[in-house]
Amino acid sequence: MTQDNLVEQLTVAHNQLAKHATNVHKFGGSSLASTQCIERVVDIIRQHCQLNDIIVVSANGKTTDALFAIFQCAIEQSPELEEKITQLENMQSELINSLLNAASAARLQSYLTEDIKQMKAWLSDQPETHHADILAFGELWSARLLSSVLNERVCPAIFMDARDFLVIDNEQEYNVDYSVSRPGFEAKLHANHLTVVTGYICRDSQSVTRTLGRNGSDYSATIMAAISHANQVTLWTDVDGIYSADPRFVPQSRKLHRLPNGVAKELGRLGNPVLHANTLKPLADGKTHLHVASSFDPSVPGTEIGRFGQLAKQELSVTYLNDLILAQSQSFIGDLGREAGETFAALCADETQGLIVIRQEQQKAVSQWLAAHDTEVAFTPVSILATVGHKVTRQGNVKAKFKRTLRHQKVLAVVDAWSGHSVIAILSEPCSVELLNNVHHDMTKDAKHIGLVVAGLGNIGVKFLEMLPKQLARIPALENLHLVGLMTSKKALINTDGIDASHALSLFEQHAVSFDKALLSSWLKSHPYDELIVVDITPSEKFSQLYLEFFKEGIHVICANKWAASAPTPKYNELLAEAKANNSQWLGSTTVGAGLPINYAIQDLLKSGDQICEISGIFSGTLSWLFETYDGSVPFSTLLLDALEQGITEPDPREDLSGRDVQRKLLILARAAGFELSLEDVERQDLVPNELQAMTTEEFLANASQIDDFFATQLNEAKTSQACIRYIARFNVKDGKIKAKVSLECLSKNDAFATITPCDNIFQIRSLWYQENPLIIRGPGAGRDVTAGGLHSDLVTVCQNLANKQAVVKIKGLE
Ligand SMILES: NC(=O)C1=CN([C@@H]2O[C@H](COP(=O)(O)OP(=O)(O)OC[C@H]3O[C@@H](n4cnc5c(N)ncnc54)[C@H](OP(=O)(O)O)[C@@H]3O)[C@@H](O)[C@H]2O)C=CC1
Ligand SMILES: N[C@@H](CC=O)C(=O)O
DSSP, X not given: OOHHXXXXXXXXXXXXXXXXXXXXXXXXXXXXXXXXXXXXXXXXXXXXXXTTOEEEEOOSTTHHHHHHHXXXXXXXXXXXXXHHHHHHHHHHHHHHHHHSOHHHHHHHHHHHHHHHHHHHHHHHSOGGGGHHHHHHHHHHHHHHHHHHHHHHHTSOEEEEOGGGTOEEOSSSTTOBOHHHHHHHHHHHOOTTSEEEEESSEEEETTOOXXXXXXXXXXXXXXXXHHHHTOSEEEEEESSOSOBSSOTXXXXXXXXXXXXXXXXXXXXXXXXXXSOOHHHHGGGTXXXXXXXXXXXXXXXXXXXXXXXXXXXXXXXXXXXXXXXXXXXEOGGGSTHHHHHHHHHTTOSEEETTTTEEEEEGGGHHHHHHHHHXXXXXXXXXXXXEEEEEOTTGGGOHHHXXXXXXXXXXXXXXXXXXXXXXXXXXXEESSOOOHHHHHHHHXXXXXXXXXXXXXXXXXXXXXXXXXXXXHHHHHHOGGGTTEEEEEEEOSSEEEEOTTOOOGGGHHHHHHHHOEEOOHHHHHHHHHHOOOSEEEEEEOOOOHHHHTTHHHHHHTTOEEEESOOTGGGSOHHHHHHHHHHXXXXXXXXXXXXXXXXXXXXXXXXXXXXXXXXOEEEEEEEOOHHHHHHHHHOOSSSOHXXXXXXXXXXXXXXXXXXXXXXXXXXXXXHHHHHXXXXXXXXXXXXXXXXXXXXXXXXXXXXXXXXXXXXXXXXXXXXXXXXXXTTEEEEEEEXXXXXXXXXXXXXXXXXXXXXXXXXXXXXXXXXXXXXXXXXXXXXXXXXXXXXXXXXXXXXXHHHHHHHHHHHHHHSOOOOOTTOO
């Protein structure tokens, strides 16, 4: 796979803002409300657009409201008319003069003067005939201004009045006539320019100006995407995405990073304040992704709407609409009910019970329609509250939970939406903020999704992955954990929709692409997971240097890698502080003693008020196995190669033999016990002869027999005094003075450290509470199973902590 493939994998398939030819960007009125806002939009265009993209604009700020008010004054012949026109003209002039150079400003100013003259003429003579023409000035001015600013500062840009090409059907409101609109647009297009198009306005087949209704500019943007076959439409607005409930009323609402098309459409239909039903209409083929992002904070990942896999399909949201009418009639039972539902685009309908829910303003039309069928109808004021999610009507457990949540409410009926993407409760009372919060809480409380990235697929990493599917199946705390990333030093596989843990390694083999740090960083910044855990099972110092970046992003780290935990004191303290500041958990139980609970024991003593003054023992599984097994009958180097084969050594066994691995472990434990020291403070005896130090691992292994004489001599000397050789770590504090050393020692055979099972670690702790009789922890301190097991233990701990962290938002009234 090439670098390009990786770019595609991390961007297009995984739903980040992709830079592809012909993307459409739409800026709403509040994003263009002032000079400062327009400056921000220009910056966004610089960073996110490229030539041939299409930019759709709304009217600046409240211009459309002002134009409505002007029109109303004209109808009512109000004396305020002149003043309102002057205010609006001044506001436009100020924008023009503050953003453009003198020549461009003069040009736009003269257009504005002409437009105001034309508007006044229309207002004084049959304003009703020119209602849409008058409203159209808002988008016209906004597009003209932005294209001029772009031309001056960014790149060649042209301005298009959508009425010159965008035609809607006269009969069926808002339906676009693509057979005329597309060629009309293409004829006006300038290659290698940005095209700034007016939103909201169009014309009908008689060339009369029309508007596209509520949130018409969003609709314009998706129409432009359909016309230009764009890959992506970004709606830059004043909110940073679509939430699981209206965040103005539900503080605990979750941002929905990725919404399947059908779910988005259902949300738009049921009153989502950002999405509107028409907006999604032109994207019915599902090929164009719609992206909602904030123009006020463009770096915050927004919401993408498109085709997604399983994870996006699990998200639930809750929406409501008040002030509706429930119409019940015998005529609504059976086919006629379905017909009525479709005719009135009912919010919900149940043809078995003979009911439809409509908007208040439709009551009269429904009465008339039923009069034609000669049946009676009962109208009741109602509200609806819906839980929305992909194919939610087929999810018995979700429906049951929804009904349970509403058991204390006056529910008239619970109806499945025809789309299959919502279950709708019809309530006889308005939906309160309190009810909305409670239902949202109950429906989404288990929705925290945790992404898991595993770095290092070697000796331990492979074992960790082998254990993962069973762990996921049996540990409740891992219920919402999704494996999303795998990487080695050269390759990476990131799949935002999740990697099947049962086939993780073969999927990695098939689909991994070149590792690219920049793309990894950008994915880590914008992934859609509530929490992300990186498990570092590499021996790499370079990879450990990414922790700071991880913590800055609030990512949690579990490491078997010892580099970061034994980094120089300032760096180590910086990591701790950054993790704390961002609520990132950093666990590394396996860095010492593999799966043994030595880190937990030390933490527990400290937490309970004890003070540790001495830690000593055998901290290397490799050296334990070697010295317990070595009796002189087999050369030491042969045993070393055997240990490597068993997976108990470091990838380069010189890390063990040099004492460096033990030195790091002693430092990690001393730090855990509350002492501040660095690696240089731990004296170390190196057992690797100088001549073998500079070699590659392979060269060292080929020449390993050169170490044999040294160990044979050490063993024989010890034997003469009935002693044995062991590599011992010792840390103690006396009168505030720290002594730390790792070295080969000659021990009496009765010493506690002399007779342990090969490969076992032994940790001896003396403290205020354990003075004469020390605390001893002993057991296997290296190896695939115990280390992978220890990593899984850390994983469960992190996930449990995350579950406990979840805020409970119960508002009074309901249990
Ligand atoms: N063996 C044991 O009993 C214990 C080991 N540990 C620790 O576990 C870690 C892993 O050991 P082990 O599995 O034996 O090592 P291996 O050498 O078998 O595997 C290391 C893995 O890490 C990958 N890797 C190396 N550098 C990077 C990098 N910069 N970015 C991403 N991936 C990288 C390697 O990829 P590639 O193949 O491309 O090089 C390889 O997949 C070590 O830190 C070790 O100290 C901790 C406790 C016990
Ligand atoms: N090589 C190490 C592995 C675990 O950290 C050891 O032998 O202890």
